[in-house]
Amino acid sequence: MKEKDAYIDYEPQQLIMYVEKEDGTFGPIQTGSYITKNYLDDFWEKMLKLKNSLLEQLKKNEITPIYFYKLIHDFNDVELARRTGIPVFKVKRHQKVKLFRKIKLSDLCKYAYVFDVPVSNLFQAIVVEDNENKAETDASKQPILVKQTRTENPFVVITKIEVNKK
Amino acid sequence: MIIESFKHNMAAHCESGTLTALIKHKGLEITEPMIFGLGSGLYFGYLSRTPNLSFPMFILRTKPGKLRKKIAKRTDIKFKTQRFKNKDKAEQELDRLIGIGIPVACQVDFYYMDYIPQWERVHANIHFITIVGKEGDEYLISDSYYPKLARIHKDKLRKARFAGGYLAPKGFMYYIESVPESIGYKKLVPLAIKNTINNMIGVQPPFIGVRGIRTFAKKLQGWPKLTRDIDHLSHEVMKINIFLEDQGTGGGGFRFLYATFLRQASEILNNNELDDMSKKMMEIGDGWRNISYFAAKIGKNRDLGPEKLQELGQMINERADAEENFYNELKTVVRNI
Numbered sequence: 001m002k003e004k005d006a007y008i009d010y011e012p013q014q015l016i017m018y019v020e021k022e023d024g025t026f027g028p029i030q031t032g033s034y035i036t037k038n039y040l041d042d043f044w045e046k047m048l049k050l051k052n053s054l055l056e057q058l059k060k061n062e063i064t065p066i067y068f069y070k071l072i073h074d075f076n077d078v079e080l081a082r083r084t085g086i087p088v089f090k091v092k093r094h095q096k097v098k099l100f101r102k103i104k105l106s107d108l109c110k111y112a113y114v115f116d117v118p119v120s121n122l123f124q125a126i127v128v129e130d131n132e133n134k135a136e137t138d139a140s141k142q143p144i145l146v147k148q149t150r151t152e153n154p155f156v157v158i159t160k161i162e163v164n165k166k
Numbered sequence: 167m168i169i170e171s172f173k174h175n176m177a178a179h180c181e182s183g184t185l186t187a188l189i190k191h192k193g194l195e196i197t198e199p200m201i202f203g204l205g206s207g208l209y210f211g212y213l214s215r216t217p218n219l220s221f222p223m224f225i226l227r228t229k230p231g232k233l234r235k236k237i238a239k240r241t242d243i244k245f246k247t248q249r250f251k252n253k254d255k256a257e258q259e260l261d262r263l264i265g266i267g268i269p270v271a272c273q274v275d276f277y278y279m280d281y282i283p284q285w286e287r288v289h290a291n292i293h294f295i296t297i298v299g300k301e302g303d304e305y306l307i308s309d310s311y312y313p314k315l316a317r318i319h320k321d322k323l324r325k326a327r328f329a330g331g332y333l334a335p336k337g338f339m340y341y342i343e344s345v346p347e348s349i350g351y352k353k354l355v356p357l358a359i360k361n362t363i364n365n366m367i368g369v370q371p372p373f374i375g376v377r378g379i380r381t382f383a384k385k386l387q388g389w390p391k392l393t394r395d396i397d398h399l400s401h402e403v404m405k406i407n408i409f410l411e412d413q414g415t416g417g418g419g420f421r422f423l424y425a426t427f428l429r430q431a432s433e434i435l436n437n438n439e440l441d442d443m444s445k446k447m448m449e450i451g452d453g454w455r456n457i458s459y460f461a462a463k464i465g466k467n468r469d470l471g472p473e474k475l476q477e478l479g480q481m482i483n484e485r486a487d488a489e490e491n492f493y494n495e496l497k498t499v500v501r502n503i
Contacts, residue, residue, distance in 0.1 A: 001417055001418065001422060001448070001451060001452055001455060006417065012283055013283055013286060013412075014176065014313050015176070015178075015311065015411075015412060015414075016176050016177055016178040016183075016310075016416060017178070017416055017417040017422065018178060018199065018416040018417060018422035018423050018425070018426045019417070019422065020448055025429075026199075026422075026425060026426040026429045026430075026444065026448070027426065028177075028178065028198070028416070028426075030176060030313070033411075033412050034407075034411065034459075034462075035404070035407045035408060035411065035412060035458075035462050036283075036285065036286075036412070038462070038466075039404065039462055039465075039466050040285060042400075042404075042465075042466050043285060043401075043404075044285070046397045046400065046401055049397060050397070073289060074220055074288065074289065075220060075289070075331075076217075076218065076219065076220040078217045078218050079218040079219075079220070079289075079331050079332060082218065082330050082331045082332065082334070083329065083330040083331040084330070085330065113325075114330075116277075116278075116325075
């Protein structure tokens with residue numbers, strides 16, 4: 001690839017490309033990401049659509065929170081089982097609405113750890129209307145900020161909602 | 167504290183970048199393409215039946231960790247590697263090493279690297295970073311994919327080092343004990359190239375090497391049946407671009423990086439034929455880059471009917487043909503070195 005064809009002006013995501021330079025030598029240049037610059041909006045739209053569709057199914061009790069987060073994190077059952085340490089057959093059970101109600105709290109904690117959310121978020125969806133349907137690339141730029149802080153109690157989290165003054 | 171003498175640089179790929187930075191820090195001058203080439207990093211594999219993957223994927227370099235193992239075997243660079251069962255011990259050992267001024271490379275789950283933009287972060291236990299300091303509860307990180315030194319909270323790093331699942335890091339870390347004064351390139355370059363040729367056109371399973379590229383072209387036609395809806399298919403097709411360009415390849419699915427290795431090898435060995443091969447590899451990389459642009463375009467437009475997927479498959483098959491010819495020619499060149 002020629003050096004002049006490789007430059008992408010996109011500061012938020014920089015990467016190193018190896019190119020043929022003007023003088024014929026091969027070497028690295030630092031440039032921006034082509035796909036992120038041109039197609040990031042499309043990615044956010046798809047994610048938002050997926051989240052909203054899963055949330056609708058969750059509200060109608062058609063899926064379980066485990067299934068919701070599994071898809072968001074792009075895990076399959078085997079990977080989720082290995083990450084949580086919960087047997088695969090149980091992971092499959094926990095995705096069935098009828099059997100989810102029998103889930104142990106200890107298993108919920110393992111899921112929450114892997115999904116990187118407080119355990120309480122497995123029973124609630126925090127939706128901020130002003131932020132809704134905005135395919136914003138940076139959560140810190142959204143008009144309303146939702147900050148969740150863990151406490152020493154593994155089951156309790158403090159959720160703070162504030163206006164973004166930036 | 168921070169290890170001031172460590173020089174942070176971005177690199178094309180996290181594993182070769184981390185290795186290069188640590189070797190340079192120890193005093194041996196070497197480039198990232200040379201590390202990648204000497205470690206026979208170039209590869210192709212189409213993984214459709216790995217139970218841990220939620221969707222088929224292709225890989226363009228050898229298994230994570232193999233690059234370091236090959237460099238260790240082929241050169242006199244001595245690595246000290248450690249894995250841990252106990253998270254506290256892993257953290258204590260890391261702190262001890264940083265405390266005595268040794269930068270340490272750690273294997274982590276990329277998802278938890280929260281200094282990286284949100285859209286880039288995916289669960290992949292195959293990311294390598296170098297820890298170069300600690301201030302309070304935060305570690306200072308040199309990450310090949312980030313322009314400056316980053317910071318990460320110790321709890322996040324612990325989580326990233328002990329994420330479970332496929333290729334779980336299990337607290338894996340390494341540092342360099344010693345480096346030789348020089349590397350015997352004359353002997354190593356042909357050996358490393360032969361290894362790469364064997365990976366690509368040697369006797370391999372049908373999903374590896376050039377045969378793997380053809381398998382990818384064929385199996386791609388069946389992707390619509392594996393996806394939930396058109397958006398999911400679009401997402402997976404657009405990931406072809408990310409795998410080829412953005413996920414630490416140096417562009418063109420590592421082919422530009424390998425072309426640079428061949429160019430540098432030709433200069434060291436004063437071999438014009440290798441130089442010609444480096445130009446050919448650059449052209450092969452351009453073909454891969456065209457594939458990545460095409461995949462991104464049809465994915466964005468949701469233009470993913472059978473004809474477009476066939477067109478994409480055809481482009482991939484052309485790369486397989488070009489690479490097969492290339493490695494056969496390279497085989498002859500290497501025989502004469």
